[in-house]
Amino acid sequence: MTDKLSYEELEKKVEYLEMKANLVDTLQNKVNSDKLFLQKMLDTMPNPVFYKDIHGVYQNCNDSFSKTILGIPKEEIIGKSLFDLPYVIPPELAKLYHIKDQVLFDNPGTQVYEGKVKCADVRTRTFLFNKATVVDESNKVLGIVGIMLDITELKENEIKLDEKNKELETLSYTDPLTGVLNRRKFDELFIERIKISMRYKYILNFAIIDVDNFKLYNDSYGHYEGDNVLRSISNTINQRLLRPDDYLFRLGGEEFGLLYHTSDEHSSLQLIEKIRADVENLNIEHLNNDKFNKVTISIGIAIVNNLIDDTKYIYEKADSLLYQAKKAGRNKVFGEVI
Template identity: 40%
Template sequence: MLHSINKEGRLISVSDAWLSKLGYAREEVIGRRSSEFLTPESREYAITDVLPVFFRTGRIDDVEYQMVCKDGRVIDVLLSAVLDDNSPGGGVSLAVITDVTALKTAERQLTLSEARYRELVESQSELVSLASPEGELRFVNHAYARRYGWLPHEMVGRSLFDFVPEEGRAAVAEHLKQVCSVDRSVENENQVVLPNGQTRWMAWTNRALTDAEGRVTAIHSVGRDIDERVAVERRLQESEARYRLLADNSTDMILLVGRDGKRTYSSPACVALLGYEPEEMLQIRTKDAIHPDDIGFLADRQAYIDDEATTFRYRMRHKDGSYVWVESVSRAIAAEPGQSPQRLVVVRDIEQRLAAEQRLKESEARYRLLADHGTDMVFQLDLDLVRRYVSPACREILGYAPEELTGIKPLSMVHPEDAVGVTLAFQSLLSGHVDRHSIINRFRHHDGHWIWVEAQLKTLKDPQTGQPSGIIGTLRDISARKAIEDQLQDANRRLQALAEQDGLTGLANRRSFDNALSREYGRARRDKKCLGLLMIDVDWFKSFNDRYGHPAGDECLKRIGAAIKNTVCRPGDVVARYGGEEFAVLLPDTDEIGTASIAERIRQAVFRLAIEHEASPKHVATISVGAISLAEGGPAEPEALLRNADQALYRAKDNGRNTVVRGSHLAPHGPPG
């Protein structure tokens, strides 16, 4: 979308795309201030922050605004603009506007999803972290940071080994390697060092997170303080009475279970967890208290004599008949002589944690669906490049039903000019040269017109042989983006033209002339050709401005510039306003005689304009011209040619003005003093 505004900020032109997007007719907007179409917030931002930079630098790039459509809809846009002080009337601004509403909407949805995820994590009392496989912390929740007396952002970037006693670091490092090697949660317990130097035991549930290629990108950890539990276990060996005191006050349900599954002790926490009194829990065998689908976890009798701690997740039957998800840590305890081995089982309610984990998984799934697919068409090709699957998004993008596209080759719908490039992309994927490829091409829509699409392609490989078995890809319609890109290219071409044109006369400006002189000078010396140069100055022009005013002076310069342009007719000739009342003419392949002849015709053409000039001896506006031509053996630099032309011009003024002086006539007299 394009629009132009004058120095008062009022619209003087808008593109059809601008009108279509905002829903206005051209007569409804021309003459109105461009700021009227911004939201109040964007309008204030433009006035206070953007416009001062724009008027200081003459341009702005990719400024984020919100514009209000006629029907009240608000769209997100990026605006780039350039200030043209040389335009008639001065201060005209040309702006290019890109609609980024869809992108901003997606960003806001992603931000909301992430915020929900963080809210879930931060609501937990357990310690939650994300760390690199090497142990560098990338995220910690507030509970984690509070545990160590830091703020969350102060811990990010630090190594988790900084908080582990030196003697325990090797074991933690080995555990992290184990976590990265398996596709499941792994439990771990280790000591941590608090800011006051105290060490505490923590229990961690760790799981490796992997990318699409299966590479471990991070380790997700959920931890809780088990220092008291460890202390309880240690004191159990010293005194059962002390153990019972601690166990009875624990919020976790603590059980002593014999080898035959019969309980010999249950802590009072069983009431809150399962609704049973401790005496009732002693009458229930383990296999009768666990969900039938989960009993297999405890079926291995070896687990009851293993000295290592074993962690399980399973469902236990509540007194009301429902089942509660729990996590238990079971450890063998030393038996007195003559007694059967027992295990100490600490059971914790994890219903809320599992619910939170499920909500996190659902949030992540929604996020991935939005980030990876959105409204893109997903398709799969076999080795013969025949479609075997097409997602329903094809209806919106191509106008076809999935079944209409399945079983045919996509090349039949590719624009003939793009077919070779698409074929080469497919071949490079199936040959194994690349695993991924991105292409942009035109596709025929169901109604017959062509649309621009962008496809992201990936090779499918046979899991057994590793050889390519097909291609999977996503395709999206980028016609709108291509149209915007074309508009931007057109705007850039017009801006380039303005940069090389004099705003008053429409002739080439000095920058453009200097570039042409350098180019033609080099060509003339290389090909041993002539190159004519005229330097022209309007006589008594200061007096003209003083007498008739600057507007009349501008009109005088425009008429003289037009007369020069009309006299110099060849396509390769360059006419420029060199500065102020000075003009310059470049005449390729023209010797000094021809150059002087053209100069004389220009002088006469200007004289015939009969522009009134009372301060001139001729009573009309006249010009003085220095005419020179590069010949073989001439100066080696274009600047020298310009100096010689200037000297000829000065001689013309010294000779009374309204005359032409050739460069070759300077030699007997030398340069003017």
């Protein structure tokens, strides 16, 4: 038979139970307060934040995610998966996001990647996704938390910077007067093209082109017209260069360099002779150009048909042939196979 508790004992037990109940209430209030604080902190963050459980169902998100990304109230998001929101997440995108989530579930830890997102305002922005698995004390995966960083402006600035760098690179290799490649680029490509011609065993042609009596032209017609002549000649030559690996350079003053490859020696001389005739047929008046009375060019061309990689020798050979063309009366092409 159970002994009955005395009045004093019952009173103490009631006091103890009331104390425990008050403690539970206090703890519950503290939990609720902490939850409100955390939610307020999340909602204050400008970056979209979300949490999904192991089944991919949204269990929480902040205002930025609901308003900026999806454009719907949080109440319509919580308890739904990617595939339950087709009116804000297109099925094809939901499938891609789901695959990313699954990879992280299969390989717990962190996941970082960039992706384009069509936001609530219909603008497509680039976001950096930082995601991590949430685990319990036994290391069991409970879900995924994700923070999204809008890097649209950063990516746009990177593109602009890349474009500017390309522009600067182009300017560093381009002759400002004629728009063709400059001597610096010639020095770089000359070695490169010789190596390529040796590797693939085709003929490399290097020609030096000089405007005949150009100093007399400048003296008679002025430097402004002289600049126009150089532009016209470079444009005329470029019209004959149809392949991406045919290169025209302004070596300095009125001197141009030409690098191109051919399959035989006849083709080498045929192209360069056409260029000489094209310039003559521009019919630019030059009354001090010997008997021609118009602008002409002289050309020396070294046709490299052997395993020669001596750039100095090739250059000097073309220069020597140019001198011979000048000495023979100008408006001529002198070539030699080396």
